[in-house]
Amino acid sequence: MSTTIKMIAHKLSLSVATVSKALADSHEISKETKLLVSNAAQEMGYVRNPYASSLRKGRSKTIAIVIPEIADSFFAEAINGIEEVALLQGYHVLIYLTHESLLREQAILQDFRSGRVDGILMSVSEETNDTEHIKTLMESQVPVVFFDRVCEELNTTCVVTDDFESSFIATNHLISKGCSKIAFMGNSINLAINRNRVNGYIEALKQNGLSDYQNVVICGKDKEISQQIFADLLSGPERPDGMILSVEKLSAMLYQICEDMMIDIPSQLKVLTFTNFNMAQFLSPSLTTVKQPAFQMGKVAATALLRKLSFNNTLAEPETVILPSVITFRKSTS
Amino acid sequence: MSTTIKMIAHKLSLSVATVSKALADSHEISKETKLLVSNAAQEMGYVRNPYASSLRKGRSKTIAIVIPEIADSFFAEAINGIEEVALLQGYHVLIYLTHESLLREQAILQDFRSGRVDGILMSVSEETNDTEHIKTLMESQVPVVFFDRVCEELNTTCVVTDDFESSFIATNHLISKGCSKIAFMGNSINLAINRNRVNGYIEALKQNGLSDYQNVVICGKDKEISQQIFADLLSGPERPDGMILSVEKLSAMLYQICEDMMIDIPSQLKVLTFTNFNMAQFLSPSLTTVKQPAFQMGKVAATALLRKLSFNNTLAEPETVILPSVITFRKSTS
């Protein structure tokens, strides 16, 4: 049985009210009493029951991270950034994975209507084409801050990177290296992030008169299907000579397929990936990357959310923060 | 304001007790009433307040993951496995990072004395040489299950991989490839996992009469210091011709240093890493790895913890589950 305020009160012959206030460092309580209480608390190993506190206060000092997956260096790093900020402000962090399923995402957000969390940091799933579940939650005063995979149509704070520009630069880079048939491998078209990257790609093609070969390929979450798509594309008549991978895990897949099909990177196919992966430089061939500022994005998103919470979700107007990605040219596109 | 049991009761002219029982699918309640209640709940968008429930029941249906870091493919995958099991059984998952700090680990566990979580899944920090904080928690009936970085001296369930054997095989492999001066780069000697690996290494050296060059190097969490240690080791008179990296992130560091110092892998130095990393095969040179079954370890650990919880932490005797790692030989040790 853990120590309660009541026990402390009993021991010191004080009321629970006084003890509660003392522990909260209320100005109504005398210095001496505070000292007495905090000593007793220390000694008795008292830790405030968070559930009683949450129930009473209507706030849980807990936030949720809702993301598609975790075995991805971007999300792992972003969590790192979020955790750092949360810890500093005394918040606890619940983690939920949607595994790219809208149904799961809906179920998770549905649960949040219970008041389990004070706010949410979220990157939507590939399947999220309907945002009612998110809207509903926001309407019931649970602030949501998006990062990376945002919903642009929802009026709230978003933390993203410069997807259009990065993609534009990346495409131009491939073109400058002699590519004329560049394929863009993305995930769901539902995602604004993907649309922005696609648009950057298309714009670059257009400016270079290469729109004849405009090839946006959607690879879903299913690994086998993606592999088949790659294999078909690379063995087809109109084989690309350049590829932009919008999803980290496609890199390993493509490297494998190229090895199997004996396609040389970069001489036969130039490749570039949007990833946060820190070993790109040591791959064979070393991989040209657009590296997102994952840690920073996590920090900024968490900071924005906690600010909303401390301002009681008022006067914090929605904003879009754009943090720059860094493109590093390596052998895979040389 | 979210819907409460009281509101449902009011709407249906029932008592809160009845509604509560109906929602819990109690046998005391008639089929008709249950249907009535569940319909109303659905319609009103009712979600049980978890904090009120936890307060009353003394259980939170929440577990914590306490790990050193998250930007590491092992831990990321392990979380994946944990989350899967937790979700299936209706548990929520709080995540805490110690960043290899004992102080932080103690503070986190201290908080758990509040009843915030029903159980804990944990991999200890490098600095954890004192386990009082863990013992205290276990004594207050909060079950702890260790995975990967376990505390062998604490009497509870541990999920590990075959560290001694893997390390033994790995060392023998290097020896069979002609190495005679093999260095073992580990993290804290506090960690049983590290000791087991070191012992496997030492045993292999001994059996091959190579104990003259027995070199266990401790790289802490500080990146600069580790780099210096590597640089010194590789520029010293007794430069090793083989290296076992016990920590994933040392791989990138070593590849970089070898590039800078123009040391060729594998001709001048053979390298092998304990990692869960899925692109090892595409590194240059491709990296020989001991791959831990991270996802599976997460699943097994979570399953064990939840079983303890459902059995009220009785009759679940402590056990040690050993899941095998897979060693894959590649160019870095050829």
Place this chain on the structure above:
DNA sequence: TTGAAAGCGATACCAA
């Protein structure tokens, strides 16, 4: 400066 008491929402005991 301190204390009594109501109440957060759900659960569980006991009574009807």
Place this chain on the structure above:
DNA sequence: TTGGTATCGCTTTCAA
């Protein structure tokens, strides 16, 4: 099968 009510531990208002 249903309902009244005490209770979980803490916070907060109001009174002393």
